[in-house]
Amino acid sequence: MTERNISIDRPSGVLYGTLTYPDIATAGAALLLAGSGPTDRDGNSTLGNVEPATQKLLAAGLAERGIATLRVDKRGIGESAAAAPDEQDLRFSTYADDAKDWAARLEDETGVSGVWLIGHSEGALIAEVAAEDNPDICGLVLMAGAGRRAGDILREQLAAMLPPELKDEAFSAVAEMEHGRLVANPSKELLGLLRPSVQPYMISWLALDPGAILARLPLPTLILLGETDIQVSIADAEALSAAKPEATLMLLPGVNHVFKQAPADPTANAATYSDPDLPLAPGVSAAVADFILANTKS
Missing domain, CATH: 3.40.50.1820 (Alpha/Beta hydrolase fold, catalytic domain)
Known part of the structure; x- marks a missing residue:
């Protein structure tokens, strides 16, 4: 070749x-x-x-x-x-x-x-x-x-890796982004996933089936x-x-x-x-x- x-x-x-x-x-x-x-x-x-x-x-x-x-x-x-x-x-x-x-x-x-x-x-x-x-x-x-949609995969992964006190916030944030809405003031422990600059990309990805x-x-x-x-x-x-x-x-x-x-x-x-x-x-x-x-x- x-x-x-x-x-x-x-x-x-x-x-x-x-x-x-x-x-x-x-x-x-x-x-x-x-x-x-x-x-x-x-x-x-x-x-x-x-x-x-x-x-x-x-x-x-x-x-x-x-x-x-x-x-x-x-x-x-x-x-x-x-x-x-x-x-x-x-x-x-x-x-x-x-x-x-x-x-x-x-x-x-x-x-x-x-x-x-x-x-x-x-x-x-x-x-x-x-x-x-x-x-x-x-x-x-x-x-x-x-x-599957990315949101379903994310929830599965987050359930396995996050401590109980962060799961509700993370799941709620994923749901908000699935509806096209930005998430304000995420916990610092979740900034890797939810930092403001990455949320528009996440929203565009979560919308896809x-x-x-x-x-x-x-x-x-x-x-x-x-x-x-x-x-x-x-x-x-x-x-x-x-x-x-x-x-x-x-x-x-x-x-x-x-x-x-x-x-x-x-x-x-x-x-x-x-x-x-x-x-x-x-x-x-x-x-x-x-x-x-x-x-x-x-």
Whole structure:
């Protein structure tokens, strides 16, 4: 395969990514969208020791099957660091609009008619939003995507991590933001979640229903989840499948959230997140490539 860096200009700055061409004839093209947090084009995060290189490994696997890919640094991360907007101006649609521009650029670079969006974790929801009413998109691969609204997931996580005296306040705040209202004077212990500058982004994210959006999209869709994923549940994948029954649902035994072979034990499972040399689990790249090739018009 051959790789080169490309960039696009967005209102808040320049975004950068890596275009990967297969050495054989190009049979399709896909934009890889990373998950939440400060995640770079390879699928690695600046928080903690999270370096699974999931996107880099997937790009290489797809190139072997003739599929060109573009993987990108999220705004504010890696080479795209200078494009970070003020936090108070960030919305979920910002990431979706970035994806739309990247998809159009990938189409121009490769000459294909329509590109695939492959979204991992939160990137799956970004892919859904970016695909709405978008003629540049010909299909979706949703890898470990949530099937529930963000508010439901937040309440589940907060219930497990917060002391009792903060739960009522946190749950009330989530409910307020679900109704589009800002929360004034949150407790200092909750400022990480509820600081005023991040609340507009939270409101824009909480308003989205992954299943409802997916149901509206007339696109071939692969829903892919590992059965030892300790971040996203099988129930999430099944909820997406129920919303779009014509989609293909594939559950991979012994595969975790970063699509490495891993046991269900949380400690051993999480250890794979920090090993960029550990390959993707057997069958992951093949499952994605097979679906794309079977559903790409020649």
